Amino acid sequence: MDDKTTESQIFHAALxxxxxxxxxxxxxxxxxxxxxxxxxxxxxxYRSKEKLFGEIFKSSSEEFSGKFLTILNEENSNWExxxxxxxxxxxxxxxxxxxxxxxxxxxxxxxxxxIASLLQTDMGLMHTRFFxxxxxxxKKGEIRKVDPMQLFVSLVSEIVHPFVSGSLxxxxxxxxxxxxxxxxxxxxxFVADMLITYLKTK
Amino acid sequence: MDDKTTESQIFHAALxxxxxxxxxxxxxxxxxxxxxxxxxxxxxxYRSKEKLFGEIFKSSSEEFSGKFLTILNEENSNWExxxxxxxxxxxxxxxxxxxxxxxxxxxxxxxxxxIASLLQTDMGLMHTRFFxxxxxxxKKGEIRKVDPMQLFVSLVSEIVHPFVSGSLxxxxxxxxxxxxxxxxxxxxxFVADMLITYLKTK
DNA sequence: GTCTATAGCGAGATAGAC
DNA sequence: GTCTATCTCGCTATAGAC
Numbered sequence: 001m002d003d004k005t006t007e008s009q010i011f012h013a014a015l016x017x018x019x020x021x022x023x024x025x026x027x028x029x030x031x032x033x034x035x036x037x038x039x040x041x042x043x044x045x046y047r048s049k050e051k052l053f054g055e056i057f058k059s060s061s062e063e064f065s066g067k068f069l070t071i072l073n074e075e076n077s078n079w080e081x082x083x084x085x086x087x088x089x090x091x092x093x094x095x096x097x098x099x100x101x102x103x104x105x106x107x108x109x110x111x112x113x114x115i116a117s118l119l120q121t122d123m124g125l126m127h128t129r130f131f132x133x134x135x136x137x138x139k140k141g142e143i144r145k146v147d148p149m150q151l152f153v154s155l156v157s158e159i160v161h162p163f164v165s166g167s168l169x170x171x172x173x174x175x176x177x178x179x180x181x182x183x184x185x186x187x188x189x190f191v192a193d194m195l196i197t198y199l200k201t202k
Numbered sequence: 203m204d205d206k207t208t209e210s211q212i213f214h215a216a217l218x219x220x221x222x223x224x225x226x227x228x229x230x231x232x233x234x235x236x237x238x239x240x241x242x243x244x245x246x247x248y249r250s251k252e253k254l255f256g257e258i259f260k261s262s263s264e265e266f267s268g269k270f271l272t273i274l275n276e277e278n279s280n281w282e283x284x285x286x287x288x289x290x291x292x293x294x295x296x297x298x299x300x301x302x303x304x305x306x307x308x309x310x311x312x313x314x315x316x317i318a319s320l321l322q323t324d325m326g327l328m329h330t331r332f333f334x335x336x337x338x339x340x341k342k343g344e345i346r347k348v349d350p351m352q353l354f355v356s357l358v359s360e361i362v363h364p365f366v367s368g369s370l371x372x373x374x375x376x377x378x379x380x381x382x383x384x385x386x387x388x389x390x391x392f393v394a395d396m397l398i399t400y401l402k403t404k
Numbered sequence: 405g406t407c408t409a410t411a412g413c414g415a416g417a418t419a420g421a422c
Numbered sequence: 423g424t425c426t427a428t429c430t431c432g433c434t435a436t437a438g439a440c
Contacts, residue, residue, distance in 0.1 A: 006405080025226035025312065028434065038407060043435060065374070099311075105367045106308055109301075110227060112369070125374055149375045149385070150392045154360055156371065161359035164366060165307045167314070169358065172267070172327055173351045183351070190352045198396050201403045208423080230416065240425060245417060 007045050009035045011055065014042075018056045019099035022106060023049075050114075058118045061104045067093055068156075072130035079133040079143075080196055086155055087192040091184065094163040102164045125152065143199040151195070158191045209247050211237045213257065216244075220258045221301035224308060225251075260320045263306045269295055270358075274332035281335040281345075282398055288357055289394040293386065296365040304366045327354070345401040353397070360393045 013035035017026045028049055032039040046052035071085045094101060108115060125131065126148075134151070137143045162169055162184060170180045215237035219228045230251055234241040248254035273287045296303060310317060327333065328350075336353070339345045364371055364386060372382045 021312065022224070022226065024224065027432090029432095039434095040408085040436080041406070044405075047435095049434065102308065102311065105370055106304065108370050109304065109368075110223065119373065125376065147388070147392070149377075150389060152375065153364055153371060153389070154393070154396065156374075157359045157363035157367075158356055160367070161363040162355055165359075165362070166311075168307055168310050169355060171321065172270075172358075173354065174327065175351075186349070187352060187355070190349070191356070194356065194400050197403065198400045201399065229414090241416090242418080242426085243424070246423075249417095251416065 006037060006041060009037060010042055010045055010052075014046075014052050015056050015060070018053060019060070019097075019103045022103065023053050023110070026053075054114075054118070057104070057107055057115060060100055061108070061119060064100055064104050069125075069128065072125070072128040074129065079130060079137060082130045082133070083155065083195055084192045087159055087188045090159050091188045094160065095181070095184065098163060098166070101160050105164065144202050146199070151199075155191075155195060158195075162187065208239060208243060211239060212244055212247055212254075216248075216254050217258050217262070220255060221262070221299075221305045224305065225255050225312070228255075256316075256320070259306070259309055259317060262302055263310070263321060266302055266306050271327075271330065274327070274330040276331065281332060281339060284332045284335070285357065285397055286394045289361055289390045292361050293390045296362065297383070297386065300365060300368070303362050307366065346404050348401070353401075357393075357397060360397075364389065 010031070014026075014031045017031045017034055020026075021030075026049075028042050029039055031052075032042055035041075042049075042052060046055065067090055068086070071082060071089060074082060074085065077085065131148050131152075134143075134148050138145045166180075170177075173183075175183055212233070216228075216233045219233045219236055222228075223232075228251075230244055231241055233254075234244055244251075244254060248257065269292055270288070273284060273291060276284060276287065279287065333350050333354075336345075336350050340347050368382075372379075375385075377385055
């Protein structure tokens with residue numbers, strides 16, 4: 001799907017436009033223009049706007065969610081490494097795909113039913129190595145006893161939200177467009193240190 | 203604007219529909235139905251869809267941002283109280299307005315220019331009592347020295363993101379629709395404790 | 405497979421009676 | 423101020439030539 005066929009050109013153009021404008025806001029003409037091809041080709045390859053959107057959403061949400069699972073299930077790292085990995089690798093991923101998170105979150109709220117079928121119902125988060133390692137460390141008394149789910153939500157929120165809410169937060173903390181990426185870069189370290197420090201102090 | 207005049211009925215109906223579907227996804231007919239009045243009345247009172255949307259967005263974004271400033275500037279509370287207040291009061295506010303945050307974030311990204319004029323350019327965050335108290339406490343060595351902006355972004359992210367990303371996170375942590383509100387309720391305490399504990403340990 | 409032309413419909417907006 | 427009827431346009435989708 002990464003070659004230069006017409007179909008993949010459409011796919012990549014649609015991804016870009018849907019990510020920026022969402023299903024309701026995107027226009028087939030705009031996608032065609034972005035791909036540099038004729039509008040009727042979109043229907044030739046993907047039948048309808050909804051079908052095309054479905055492909056994009058499926059791919060995007062799987063990519064977004066998949067990143068977490070692979071890191072949380074890594075074999076050769078302890079819970080501390082995994083927190084640092086999430087902070088660094090996921091930040092990098094979102095820096096490279098600035099509209100992805102908001103797109104997935106947003107469209108998921110809009111189309112609860114039509115989209116529900118596209119998603120894995122259970123990610124098995126509780127059974128990843130990360131959670132096992134956390135529970136183990138708590139049992140041994142190495143770290144503070146907390147609800148692992150609250151910790152996970154904190155981790156995700158701290159990393160994802162600055163990207164989701166980018167323009168609003170940037171304005172609030174009064175940083176320029178040049179300073180903001182640097183702020184996010186420093187943030188990886190800040191979040192990892194905070195969470196790990198909190199867990200280790202009793 | 204809170205009486206039962208036609209204009210306020212339209213306003214409240216539009217708020218509800220725009221919050222749920224956004225500018226592009228909302229339909230004037232749907233707003234009229236929600237308000238229980240004729241569609242042409244929307245144009246009579248608000249001229250166009252864009253004008254009506256503008257009123258809703260202005261009101262919503264001001265309400266959303268204003269909550270923070272008032273808490274961060276409270277006279278009779280120290281930095282610790284203020285963190286707890288943000289966690290508790292802002293959570294309650296978002297629980298009561300579940301679609302507000304995502305709506306503001308989303309539309310802000312969609313309409314960068316048309317909306318920019320509606321927003322206060324500088325919230326003066328750095329000059330609120332909260333930040334003064336934080337810097338003071340750091341100077342005295344009472345708390346860990348951190349970038350106050352990073353801390354603020356963490357605070358906002360931890361509280362706001364679970365609401366913004368509600369349906370996605372809920373699915374991830376595998377909680378039912380009944381368990382999720384309880385989880386969010388416990389979260390207020392969890393976040394406040396974590397941030398305060400982190401700051402106090404050196 | 406790719407293009408042009410156009411069908412068909414939905415939605416925002418207005419005219420005009422009451 | 424409120425309603426019904428209608429205009430107009432933009433957008434999805436398709437038909438059909440090449």
